[in-house]
Amino acid sequence: MSQSPLQLSRGFLAAMGTRTFVHYEDRIPIDTPVLLVSNHRSFMDAPVLMAALGRPIRFACHHYMGQVPVMREFVSYLGCFPLSEPEKRQHSFVRQGSSLLQSQQVVGVFPEGAQPMVQTTRPWQVGEFHRGFAHLALRSPVENLAVLPVAIASTQETIQPSMPVKFLSLFDPTEPLFDRWSWHPMVLYHRLSILIGRPYWITPAVRQAYHGRKAKTTIAHLVDFCHDEITTLVRQGCKMG
Numbered sequence: 584m585s586q587s588p589l590q591l592s593r594g595f596l597a598a599m600g601t602r603t604f605v606h607y608e609d610r611i612p613i614d615t616p617v618l619l620v621s622n623h624r625s626f627m628d629a630p631v632l633m634a635a636l637g638r639p640i641r642f643a644c645h646h647y648m649g650q651v652p653v654m655r656e657f658v659s660y661l662g663c664f665p666l667s668e669p670e671k672r673q674h675s676f677v678r679q680g681s682s683l684l685q686s687q688q689v690v691g692v693f694p695e696g697a698q699p700m701v702q703t704t705r706p707w708q709v710g711e712f713h714r715g716f717a718h719l720a721l722r723s724p725v726e727n728l729a730v731l732p733v734a735i736a737s738t739q740e741t742i743q744p745s746m747p748v749k750f751l752s753l754f755d756p757t758e759p760l761f762d763r764w765s766w767h768p769m770v771l772y773h774r775l776s777i778l779i780g781r782p783y784w785i786t787p788a789v790r791q792a793y794h795g796r797k798a799k800t801t802i803a804h805l806v807d808f809c810h811d812e813i814t815t816l817v818r819q820g821c822k823m824g
Contacts, residue, residue: 587660588633588639588640588660588661588662589633589634589637589638589639591630591660591661592629592630592631592633592634592661593630593633593634595627595630596627596630596631596634599627599771599772600773601627601631601772601773601774601775602773602774602775603631603634603635603774603775603776603777604775604776604777604823605635605776605777605779606776606777606778606779606820607778607779607780608779610731610779610780610781610782611636611731611779612729612731612782615687615727615728615729616684616685616687616688616689616690616725616727616728616729617689617690617728617729617730617731617782618680618684618689618690618692618716618719618720618728618729618730618731619632619636619640619689619690619691619692619731619733620691620692620693620694620712620716620730620731620732620733620809620813621691621692621693621732621733621734621735621813622693622695622699622709622734622735622813622817623693623695623699623700623735624699624700624704624706624735624737624770625700625737625740625769625770625771625772626700626769626770627770627771627772628693628735629642629644629661629663629691630661631735631772631775631777632691632733632735632777635733635777635779636689636733638689639662639688639689640662640689640690640691641662641663641664641683641688641689641690641691642661642662642663642664642690642691642692642693643663643664643666643676643679643680643690643691643692643693644658644663644664644666664679664683673715673718676715676719677715677718677719677722677723680692680719680723681719681722681723681724681725684719684723684725684728685723685724685725690719692715692716692719694712694713694714694715694716694806694809695709695710695711695712695713696713697758697760698710698760700767700768701748701751701760701761701763701765701767701768702765702768703742703768706736706737706738706740706817706821707736707817707818707821709810709813709814709817711810712806712809712810714802714806716730716806716809717802717805717806718802720785720805721785721789721790721793721801721802721805722793723785725785727784728784728785729782729783729784729785730782730783730784730785730805730809731779731780731782731783732780732781732783732808732809732812732813732816733777733778733779733780733813734777734778734780734812734813734816734817734819734820735775735777735817735820736775736776736777736778736816736817736818736819736820736821736823737770737772737774737775737821738774738775738776738820738821738823739772739773739774739775740770740771740772740773740774740775741770741771741773742768742769742770742771743768743769743771744766744767744768744769745766745767745768745769746766746767747764747765747766747767748760748761748763748764748765748766748767749761749762749763749764750767751767775820776820776823777820778816778817778819778820780809780812780813780816781812783805783808783809789801789805
């Protein structure tokens with residue numbers, strides 16, 4: 584994959600005057616496919632994470648982002664892949680994500696979904712995680728796959744109203760979160776810490792446990808590990824000030 588998305592991300596953060604501090608960089612796996620999992624509050628999150636890892640990242644993004652003119656071209660240039668409509672979403676997500684991981688790329692997922700993007704949240708808050716990323720990790724026929732939890736902890740920011748949330752329903756009427764007249768909050772980071780969590784390695788034993796009666800337990804363990812790791816690191820980063 585071209586380095587252009589990485590260069591764009593670095594240039595964008597420089598233009599915004601955003602100061603970022605990366606912690607625990609030694610935990611970033613090298614020369615292996617990575618499924619990055621992170622909390623999500625701002626449109627700046629994808630560029631922030633690319634700049635922090637120093638690598639292009641193929642982020643899964645909401646379906647509507649592939650429908651809105653200009654935004655569609657922007658997310659495509661960043662290397663993001665919009666999710667399909669609901670009835671095809673899980674199958675398409677696993678198929679696309681698995682293909683990217685097999686080509687040794689970094690795939691990024693925001694498992695909180697759109698919820699924290701359409702309502703105002705505090706920097707230390709982490710919502711519930713959808714489980715799709717865990718199914719992707721366990722179904723992908725990839726050796727030495729690392730699931731990497733990463734926390735974005737904002738310590739200085741401004742929040743501005745950008746558009747009525749209801750406007751987004753024009754592009755994705757299937758999303759119930761868009762059925763409201765409140766303003767879409769736009770979070771602008773000025774200073775933040777990126778804290779790299781401990782990788783969760785998908786070993787043959789872990790993948791084997793995904794089958795049969797242990798499957799639900801295996802999924803829950805991976806989701807809980809990432810959620811706990813990110814929640815702990817977010818709170819630590821917010822205290823750094």
